[in-house]
Amino acid sequence: MAIIEVEKKQAEEQQKEPVRVRGLPFFPHFLLREVVVMCLIAGSLLLLASLYPASLLKPADPFTTPTPIYPEWYFLYVFGFLKFWTYDIGPIPAKIIGVTVPMILWYGLLILVPFIDRNPSSDIRKRKIAVAIGIIVLLGLLFFTYYGIVHGE
Amino acid sequence: MTLYDKIYKWLDERFKLRELLPPILKHPAPEYAVSNPLYCLGGTAFLCFLILVITGIFLAMYYKPTPEEAYKSVQNIMTAVPMGSLIRSLHHWAANTMIAAVMLHMIRVYFMGAYKKPRELNWVVGIFLLLTVTTFGFSGYLLPWDQLSFWATKIGTGIAGSIPIIGGYISLILMGGNDIGADTITRFFALHVLILPMAIAILLGMHFLMVRIQGISGRL
Numbered sequence: 030m031a032i033i034e035v036e037k038k039q040a041e042e043q044q045k046e047p048v049r050v051r052g053l054p055f056f057p058h059f060l061l062r063e064v065v066v067m068c069l070i071a072g073s074l075l076l077l078a079s080l081y082p083a084s085l086l087k088p089a090d091p092f093t094t095p096t097p098i099y100p101e102w103y104f105l106y107v108f109g110f111l112k113f114w115t116y117d118i119g120p121i122p123a124k125i126i127g128v129t130v131p132m133i134l135w136y137g138l139l140i141l142v143p144f145i146d147r148n149p150s151s152d153i154r155k156r157k158i159a160v161a162i163g164i165i166v167l168l169g170l171l172f173f174t175y176y177g178i179v180h181g182e
Numbered sequence: 183m184t185l186y187d188k189i190y191k192w193l194d195e196r197f198k199l200r201e202l203l204p205p206i207l208k209h210p211a212p213e214y215a216v217s218n219p220l221y222c223l224g225g226t227a228f229l230c231f232l233i234l235v236i237t238g239i240f241l242a243m244y245y246k247p248t249p250e251e252a253y254k255s256v257q258n259i260m261t262a263v264p265m266g267s268l269i270r271s272l273h274h275w276a277a278n279t280m281i282a283a284v285m286l287h288m289i290r291v292y293f294m295g296a297y298k299k300p301r302e303l304n305w306v307v308g309i310f311l312l313l314t315v316t317t318f319g320f321s322g323y324l325l326p327w328d329q330l331s332f333w334a335t336k337i338g339t340g341i342a343g344s345i346p347i348i349g350g351y352i353s354l355i356l357m358g359g360n361d362i363g364a365d366t367i368t369r370f371f372a373l374h375v376l377i378l379p380m381a382i383a384i385l386l387g388m389h390f391l392m393v394r395i396q397g398i399s400g401r402l
């Protein structure tokens with residue numbers, strides 16, 4: 030409890046000086062809080078690790094293909110899109126449009142985000158287009174992840 | 183004079199602690215960032231990374247990167263090595279949590295517009311971090327050499343190999359041959375424990391330095 034009171038006093042003192050940012054000094058207040066949060070996360074990981082140990086299936090066998098095979102969950106959307114896209118465009122086979130093109134586009138666009146979005150405002154109410162695109166992209170990722178799960182090989 | 187004072191004085195006379203420490207220790211963490219838990223996501227990813235380094239070092243003491251030994255050595259870690267199962271499971275959970283935290287961190291940066299001037303390049307470094315972290319996952323997945331890791335890697339390298347023109351070279355570089363075998367496992371091991379850790383250390387250094395210089399962006 031003592032720590033919380035010290036933090037508040039600190040904040041109030043700084044409020045009298047409007048020029049300065051209100052905040053906690055990095056040491057010891059901010060660091061102490063960080064350490065508490067870190068202990069909570071480390072504790073949760075320990076709990077998960079002891080309740081659900083990492084699995085180890087049968088040894089690799091290059092001659093028996095198991096079914097179904099899934100990639101790691103964070104690659105499922107790529108896998109899902111590949112399964113989803115079955116159309117050739119002209120001479121370009123579907124497999125290439127299903128992976129190469131979307132991956133180059135996806136990472137290219139991600140890197141360029143700060144240079145595409147020239148709107149200087151960071152007020153979410155004044156960034157309707159960026160927010161709408163963000164939500165559509167997230168829904169798309171969820172959809173293709175789902176598609177990848179349902180259509181596992 | 184307490185022992186603490188003596189040590190402080192000894193170091194201060196040699197390293198000018200009085201000048202160096204206050205800007206670091208008294209640097210204010212802005213109130214809006216302290217009170218909003220969304221700002222914890224980057225730190226959560228970093229904590230997971232530290233746990234991965236420590237548990238990874240212990241795993242590397244028992245793991246053997248050859249097709250004959252890999253599976254057996256992981257089985258040994260899981261059943262015979264003291265605390266081995268806990269260490270490997272922690273490594274597994276910290277890895278998945280790190281990737282989730284990085285993704286959520288990125289989503290918070292996007293929706294708060296925290297990548298805008300002057301932070302454009304930190305977003306670019308962030309995308310490279312995202313690539314590094316997912317490649318970590320991909321390379322680590324093969325190492326236990328069980329059915330899942332073998333066949334998931336088969337699909338993964340197959341996809342990389344289907345890229346026009348350069349795909350053949352990419353899969354050759356990744357697999358060290360025409361099929362997944364002894365050369366693939368040592369390559370993935372080198373990637374997982376040498377190349378990627380160095381890459382992520384450099385990228386994280388740049389990332390944190392930029393956050394420090396530019397400060398945390400303002401409220402939503």
Ligand code: HEM
Pocket residue numbers: 220221222223224225227228284287288291296297301304305306307308309311312315386389393397398399400
């Ligand atoms: C290994 C992965 C990463 C780690 C450990 C990490 C860590 C951090 C930390 C600790 C901060 C301070 C603020 C906060 O925690 O929210 C931060 C800020 C930032 N990160 Fe990351 N990050 C990672 C990946 C990424 C990615 C993938 C992106 C985006 C593509 C990104 C973009 C940014 C930006 C733009 C800031 C400044 C935000 C602001 O000033 O509000 N980071 N990062």
